[in-house]
Amino acid sequence: MTVLEQSGSYHLAPPPAWRPRRDPAPLLPDQEPYRLLGTGAQLDGDLLLELYGRLVRGRRYNQQATALTKQGRLAVYPSSTGQEAAEVAAAMALREQDWLFPSYRDTLAAVARGLDPVEVLSLLRGDWHSGYDPRASRVAPLSTPLATQLPHAVGLAHAARLKGDDVVALAMVGDGGTSEGDFHEALNFAAVWQAPVVFLVQNNGFAISVPLAKQTAAPSLAHKGVGYGMPGRLVDGNDAAAVHQVLGEAVERARRGEGPSLVEAVTYRVDAHTNADDATRYREAAEVEAWREHDPVALMERELRSRELLDDEGARRTAESAEEMARDLRERMNRDPELQPMELFEHVFEHRTPQLEQQARQLRAELDAEHDASAAPGAADHSGSTKGDS
Amino acid sequence: MSTATGASVNAGTGGEAAPAAEARRPQAARKPSTMAQALNRALRDSLAEDPSVHVLGEDVGALGGVFRVTDGLTKEFGEDRCTDTPLAEAGILGTAVGMAMYGLRPVVEMQFDAFAYPAFEQLVSHVSRMRNRTRGRLPMPITVRVPYGGGIGGVEHHSDSSEAYYMATPGLHVVTPATVADAYGLLRRSIASDDPVLFLEPKRLYWSKADWSPEQPESVPEIGRACVRRAGTSATLVTYGPSLPVCMEAAEAAARDEGWDLEVVDLRSLVPFDEETVVESVRRTGRAVVVHESAGFAGPGGELAARIGERCFHYLEAPVLRVSGFDIPYPPPMLEKHHLPDVDRILDAVSRLQWESEWRAGGTPEGGVR
Numbered sequence: 001m002t003v004l005e006q007s008g009s010y011h012l013a014p015p016p017a018w019r020p021r022r023d024p025a026p027l028l029p030d031q032e033p034y035r036l037l038g039t040g041a042q043l044d045g046d047l048l049l050e051l052y053g054r055l056v057r058g059r060r061y062n063q064q065a066t067a068l069t070k071q072g073r074l075a076v077y078p079s080s081t082g083q084e085a086a087e088v089a090a091a092m093a094l095r096e097q098d099w100l101f102p103s104y105r106d107t108l109a110a111v112a113r114g115l116d117p118v119e120v121l122s123l124l125r126g127d128w129h130s131g132y133d134p135r136a137s138r139v140a141p142l143s144t145p146l147a148t149q150l151p152h153a154v155g156l157a158h159a160a161r162l163k164g165d166d167v168v169a170l171a172m173v174g175d176g177g178t179s180e181g182d183f184h185e186a187l188n189f190a191a192v193w194q195a196p197v198v199f200l201v202q203n204n205g206f207a208i209s210v211p212l213a214k215q216t217a218a219p220s221l222a223h224k225g226v227g228y229g230m231p232g233r234l235v236d237g238n239d240a241a242a243v244h245q246v247l248g249e250a251v252e253r254a255r256r257g258e259g260p261s262l263v264e265a266v267t268y269r270v271d272a273h274t275n276a277d278d279a280t281r282y283r284e285a286a287e288v289e290a291w292r293e294h295d296p297v298a299l300m301e302r303e304l305r306s307r308e309l310l311d312d313e314g315a316r317r318t319a320e321s322a323e324e325m326a327r328d329l330r331e332r333m334n335r336d337p338e339l340q341p342m343e344l345f346e347h348v349f350e351h352r353t354p355q356l357e358q359q360a361r362q363l364r365a366e367l368d369a370e371h372d373a374s375a376a377p378g379a380a381d382h383s384g385s386t387k388g389d390s
Numbered sequence: 391m392s393t394a395t396g397a398s399v400n401a402g403t404g405g406e407a408a409p410a411a412e413a414r415r416p417q418a419a420r421k422p423s424t425m426a427q428a429l430n431r432a433l434r435d436s437l438a439e440d441p442s443v444h445v446l447g448e449d450v451g452a453l454g455g456v457f458r459v460t461d462g463l464t465k466e467f468g469e470d471r472c473t474d475t476p477l478a479e480a481g482i483l484g485t486a487v488g489m490a491m492y493g494l495r496p497v498v499e500m501q502f503d504a505f506a507y508p509a510f511e512q513l514v515s516h517v518s519r520m521r522n523r524t525r526g527r528l529p530m531p532i533t534v535r536v537p538y539g540g541g542i543g544g545v546e547h548h549s550d551s552s553e554a555y556y557m558a559t560p561g562l563h564v565v566t567p568a569t570v571a572d573a574y575g576l577l578r579r580s581i582a583s584d585d586p587v588l589f590l591e592p593k594r595l596y597w598s599k600a601d602w603s604p605e606q607p608e609s610v611p612e613i614g615r616a617c618v619r620r621a622g623t624s625a626t627l628v629t630y631g632p633s634l635p636v637c638m639e640a641a642e643a644a645a646r647d648e649g650w651d652l653e654v655v656d657l658r659s660l661v662p663f664d665e666e667t668v669v670e671s672v673r674r675t676g677r678a679v680v681v682h683e684s685a686g687f688a689g690p691g692g693e694l695a696a697r698i699g700e701r702c703f704h705y706l707e708a709p710v711l712r713v714s715g716f717d718i719p720y721p722p723p724m725l726e727k728h729h730l731p732d733v734d735r736i737l738d739a740v741s742r743l744q745w746e747s748e749w750r751a752g753g754t755p756e757g758g759v760r
Contacts, residue, residue, distance in 0.1 A: 129523035140491065141524055145515045151481050152516070155488020155496075162444075162470050163492070181508070185481030192476055347526040348561055349585045353614070353662035 027226045033236040033266045034246055037303045043241055045309050051088065051240040052300045052310065053318050058084035058108050059297050060322035061117065062271075064329050065107070065124075069275040073333045075126040078105040082270030085240035085296035086202050088112045093198075093247040094170055101140040101153040101171040105202075109172060110139050117325075118332050127337045147177040150186030150199065157190070157197040157254075168254045169197045170247070176207025178221050187262065191228040196254035199225075199262045200247065202237060204269035209282040225262030237265030238296040241303075268294075341367060420603045425573045426596040429459045429535075431604050432577035433497065437467050440495060443581060445472040446482060447499030447535075456501055457537060457596050483509040486532050487516050495531045497581055503538040504547035510555070517586045518561030530586045533577070538566075539632040539683050540715075540730055541594035543723040549593075550720055551684030553631075556588040557660050557693070564660040565613055566590040568634035570600040572658060575610035583613060592632035616664035618671065622653035625677035625743055628668055628694055630657040633681045633731055640736040650740060660690060668694070669701045676707040677743040681731050686714035708744035 036043060062081040068074040080087050083105075091112035094100060102109050110120045115132050122131025123142050130141040140156075143149035153171035160167035177183055178201055190197050201221050205212055218224055225232030231253075235246040243265050250261040268291040272279040279288075292298075304310035345352055345360040352360065423431075436443045445463055447455070451474035454461030463472035475482050479500060486496035500506035513534070521529045540549035556564045563585055567573040573591070580587035611617070619634065620641050627637045634656050641652040653671050657664065672678045678698050680691040691712035698710045713731045721729045 128525055130525070130527075133527050134491070134524055135527055141520075141528075145511065148484065148511060148515055151484025151512070152488035152491060154481075155485030155490075156492045157488070158485060159489040159492035159494045162494075169488075182480055182484060182511075185476075185478040185484065188476055188478065189481045189485050343525070347522045347524075349521070349563070350529065350583075354665055355663065 028220070028222055028232050028234055030222075030234045033234050033239075034242050035236045035239050036241040036245065037239045037299050045307065047244070048241060048300065048304055048307070049309060051085075051092075051244060052297075052304055053321070054088040054092075054112060055084050055240055055297045055300055056318045057322040057325055058088055058112065060319075060326045061108055061111060061329070064326040065121065066271065066275060068121075068330070068333055071334075074121060074124050076124055076274050076276060078124075078274045079269075079271035080105055080108045082291065082295065083202055083204055083237065083267045084108060085300075086200065086237045086243050086265040086267055089240055089243040089247050090170055090172060090200055092244060093251045094168065097138070097165070097167050098251070099138045099140065099153070099156055099167065099169045101149045101156075101169060102142055103146070103149065103172055103174065103177065104142050104144050105174065106172045107142065110137075110142070113137070113139060115139060117329050121333070122337075125333070125337070127339065147173050147180035147182040147186070149173075150177075150182055151189060153197050153199075154186050154190045154193070154195050154260075157195040157260075158193050161196055161257075166255065167196065168251050169195075170200060170251065171197060172200050172202065174207065175201065175203040175205070175212050175215055175221060176210065177201075178224060179207075179215055187225065187228040187230065187260070190260040191230045194257070194259040196257070197260045198247065198250040198254055199260065201262065201264045202267055203264055204237075204267050206269055206273070206283070208273040208277060209279075211282075220264060222262060222264035228262075230259060231261045233261065233263045235263060235265050237267030238294050238299055240296055240300055267296075270295075420601045422599050423570055423602045424597050424599050425567070425570050425591075426457055426459050428570045428574040428602060428604070429577055429591065430461055430463075432574045432581070433460060433463060434466065435604065436497070436578060436581040437463065437471055440581075442493060442495045443471070443497060444489060444494050445497045445499070446475050446486065447473075448475060448477050448482075448501050450474060450499050455499060457591075457593070459535070459591075459596075460499065479506055479509040480512055483512040483517065483532075483534065487512060487520065487530065490530050490532050491520075491528055495581065497533045497535065500534060500536045502544075502548050503536055503550040503552050506534075506536050506552065509534075513556075513562070513586075513588075514559050518559050521585070522561060529584045531581075531584045532586045533580045533583075533589050534586070535577075535589045535591060537593045537596075538590045539592050539594060540720060540723075540726050541632060541683075543726075544593075545723060546720070549723070549726065551682070551715065553588075553590055553660055553682075554684055554689050556590075557690060561586070562661060563587040563613060564590065565658065566592065566631035566660065567658065568592065568595065568631050568656050570598065570602045572611060574602070574604050576613065576658065578610055579613050587613070590631060594632050595635070598635070611658060614659045614662035614664055616655055616657045616659070616667040618653060618667070619656045620652065620654040622651040623675060624650040624652055625679065625740055626653045626655055626668075626671045626675045627679050627681055627736065627740075628655045628657065628672075628698075629681040630660065632683055636731060636733060637681050637736060640733045640740075643733055644737060644740060648737070648741075652740065663694075663697070665697060665701070668698065672698050672702045672710075673705040676705055677740075678702075678706075678710045679713055679736065679739045679743070680710065681713045681736055683715045683730055685717045686712050687717045689714055708742075711739045711742060713739045 062079050065077045066079055069077045087108040090109045107120045111117045115137050119131035123129050134140050150171045153169040157169040203221055222232035222234040233246050235242050345356050450460040451464040482498055486498050489496045517530050539551050565576050567576045580589050629637045637654050641654050644650040644652050655671050680694045682690055691714050695710040713736050715729050
């Protein structure tokens with residue numbers, strides 16, 4: 001029995017703080033990232049096929065979103081290419097009533113949860129910051145300041161538990177984010193409150209350009225959970241079956257009231273940080289190529305073919321459905337969104353302050369003047385920006 | 391500053407100076423109360439009325455808070471409603487965000503002004519803009535209580551006036567009571583508000599006393615309304631929070647010794663800013679001095695003076711002056727009396743409001759902020 005497995009009894013009868021830890025057993029249940037694919041483990045064929053379909057569509061989504069940056073349809077796209085397994089598994093681990101707290105790189109997890117990709121990409125398109133309704137979808141707004149969404153997940157899970165609701169929160173963060181103070185505070189609060197929350201750290205090797213070695217001296221990021229009194233699990237982040245299982249166990253553990261846990265999914269950011277980044281400045285092409293051998297989509301395809309669950313025809317049909325999704329996304333993203341300038345003042349407060357009223361009147365007058373000028377005979381067409389304002 | 395001055399300020403609470411009306415009210419339900427007790431009562435009443443209200447912070451449980459503002463709340467409402475948190479301000483406010491996302495109404499206590507800074511990122515990046523970034527779908531009904539200001543002999547990091555940081559953050563309401571009645575009423579309003587409120591509690595007025603009962607209807611002023619604490623005709627002192635009693639004292643001294651009849655405006659709410667009450671007063675008196683403890687450079691007074699200048703230019707007999715703390719890190723307590731605006735410094739500023747019209751006669755006005 002490891003120290004982690006004892007944590008329940010430790011909680012009930014705390015030993016004096018100065019007593020040395022008596023059990024020198026390993027701190028993590030997994031000494032190596034946990035794997036299922038290629039191990040011959042008994043696995044549900046239908047689940048593998050579903051994971052495969054989601055991975056293929058997820059990869060295609062990443063490619064399409066990246067292409068949209070080149071066409072000027074997205075302002076920026078932080079790709080999760082190579083990390084699709086963790087993204088997809090995170091969405092699948094949750095039930096309808098649960099909440100997902102994604103970072104800016106986790107648009108795929110939100111899409112995999114069933115959100116409209118056009119709404120999810122609103123932020124990265126330069127449209128309104130959150131294109132979807134967080135309450136209706138139970139997906140928090142994409143968080144850009146690193147790790148700041150983690151305490152939100154803890155607070156929400158805590159609130160749900162206080163209300164007696166069966167809700168688990170899953171919060172996503174990267175390896176770089178584990179250096180932030182909010183990561184520490186969130187894990188500490190979660191453990192003290194025994195909040196039903198799961199922290200998924202995707203260790204993709206880099207915080208923009210800074211490798212993990214310059215981020216932490218811990219044996220693994222999963223170890224960090226131990227210090228807070230929660231289990232840390234280490235899993236192969238490219239093995240969709242393994243991530244799915246480990247996250248599912250962590251979520252159900254939280255649901256049973258047994259407290260939070262930390263899952264480190266070891267993966268690799270195959271693309272640059274964003275389309276604006278140049279990864280050749282800080283890493284070797286050979287390293288990227290080596291990771292392509294351990295690609296989550298390829299791993300799953302290999303597994304399915306070896307189990308004779310997938311043939312060329314099945315792979316073709318899956319690719320086609322992904323292509324259809326990409327085509328739809330492309331077409332809809334190629335339509336200009338209609339933003340209403342007067343909405344700038346709508347949601348600052350419940351009621352506008354006198355000062356905001358004054359500023360709204362100023363903008364209204366500017367828009368009217370612009371509209372009048374464009375409506376004048378012979379004027380250049382500047383309409384559109386004020387269309388539909390009220 | 392003395393509690394005696396606090397008591398004299400607390401006599402006028404109705405949104406205008408009205409001592410006669412005050413005397414007509416029934417006295418039965420009224421008893422002496424400190425500002426800390428009124429705040430405690432506001433928390434208690436909010437917790438009792440609305441099950442979604444939750445108080446959280448450091449030492450708010452068994453201890454009742456270092457200023458005893460949460461005294462007895464955990465005992466009465468249980469640990470789930472008034473919760474001792476780990477010692478981490480960003481974590482406290484960050485978890486409050488999540489609680490608000492789930493429909494709760496958190497009231498967060500920051501132990502001291504200068505200990506609230508770790509929570510600043512959550513405040514600026516999430517609390518203040520969550521409603522906006524979600525187009526109204528996730529309002530943040532969070533009240534952040536922050537004891538602030540000097541004058542209590544506190545050692546380093548216990549006396550900051552941090553209001554300018556919060557005022558400069560769009561999406562936050564910034565409220566500060568100066569009287570016992572306002573402390574109760576504004577806190578009730580703040581907790582009930584669906585917008586985040588930075589609730590600044592003047593530490594040195596915690597123990598100021600007034601005859602007060604929470605049932606008084608005038609004790610619940612709307613957020614965003616300033617009030618005239620002393621009517622006057624010669625010049626307007628614009629102030630808030632811990633500086634109000636000092637201004638009231640200065641106004642009395644001015645009337646007694648100099649023959650100036652000073653009007654005193656208590657802002658009560660820095661955001662939203664009640665421009666109309668201030669503008670109406672200054673247009674009538676023609677002169678204004680803004681008084682606050684926090685540093686003058688890029689401080690609240692700069693914004694107030696600019697707005698008064700923009701809207702009262704043709705009514706002004708003199709430039710708007712500011713009396714503020716010096717532009718220094720908060721000094722050692724043994725020197726704080728030289729830093730904080732006092733009666734003499736306010737009267738000195740008033741004396742420089744060009745009463746002799748030497749400016750128009752071609753003379754040089756004494757410049758400077760103080």
